[in-house]
Amino acid sequence: MIRQQNMPIRNIAVGHYHEATQPDALRAALAEFISTLIFVFAGEGSGMAFAKLTDGAANTPAGLIAAAIAHAFALFVAVSVGANISGGHVNPAVTFGAFIGGNITLLRGILYWIAQLLGSTVACLLLKFTTGGLVSLDNPLSLPFFLFGEISFQARCFS
Numbered sequence: 531m532i533r534q535q536n537m538p539i540r541n542i543a544v545g546h547y548h549e550a551t552q553p554d555a556l557r558a559a560l561a562e563f564i565s566t567l568i569f570v571f572a573g574e575g576s577g578m579a580f581a582k583l584t585d586g587a588a589n590t591p592a593g594l595i596a597a598a599i600a601h602a603f604a605l606f607v608a609v610s611v612g613a614n615i616s617g618g619h620v621n622p623a624v625t626f627g628a629f630i631g632g633n634i635t636l637l638r639g640i641l642y643w644i645a646q647l648l649g650s651t652v653a654c655l656l657l658k659f660t661t662g663g664l665v666s667l668d669n670p671l672s673l674p675f676f677l678f679g680e681i682s683f684q685a686r687c688f689s
Contacts, residue, residue, distance in 0.1 A: 545635030555638055558616035559645040565620050566649030567656075569601075569608035575657055576600035578664055622646050 549555050577597045584593065609618035617633070619625045622643050629639040658664075 542630065542632055543635045545637030547637070549635065549637050550641060555641055558612075558638070559641040561612035561615035562619060562625075562642045563645040563649040563652075565608040565612040565616075565618060566646045567653045568611060569604045569620050570650045570653035571656055572604035572607070573597075573601040574653070575661075576604070578657065578661060582664065616642065620646070 577600065580593055580596050580600075584590075605620065608620045612618040612620070617628065619628065619642060625634070625639050625642045625646070628634045629636060634642070
């Protein structure tokens with residue numbers, strides 16, 4: 531019988547306000563900013579380009595595979611950029627998991643979240659500027675699949 535171990539709450543740390551001004555924390559936040567900017571710009575930009583080049587055929591199987599491959603390469607580059615500096619979280623959910631696991635403090639997590647949100651916002655603004663205002667076409671199938679994947683992932687992690 532496999533015995534499940536509970537995570538001790540003592541691993542969670544808030545941090546000290548001086549941590550926000552330390553050079554390594556700021557360097558790590560900058561790495562998260564750049565990593566998230568790269569991921570969103572390359573991933574969403576490739577989807578926008580594919581939709582433009584194929585005249586709206588991005589929801590075909592070939593379009594979905596192309597989007598998946600583009601996001602995979604973008605994530606690989608983004609994590610590679612920040613892995614040695616900040617851990618290459620790129621995603622606020624990963625940062626939250628690192629905080630809950632006791633790998634980073636709450637204050638550092640907040641710095642990462644701010645950097646990640648700003649990075650994705652700047653990437654979207656750059657895409658809007660570089661494409662002349664081209665609108666991203668959302669996949670109508672993405673929300674149900676995302677919700678199913680997230681619910682099943684949470685059920686496996688916390689059961």
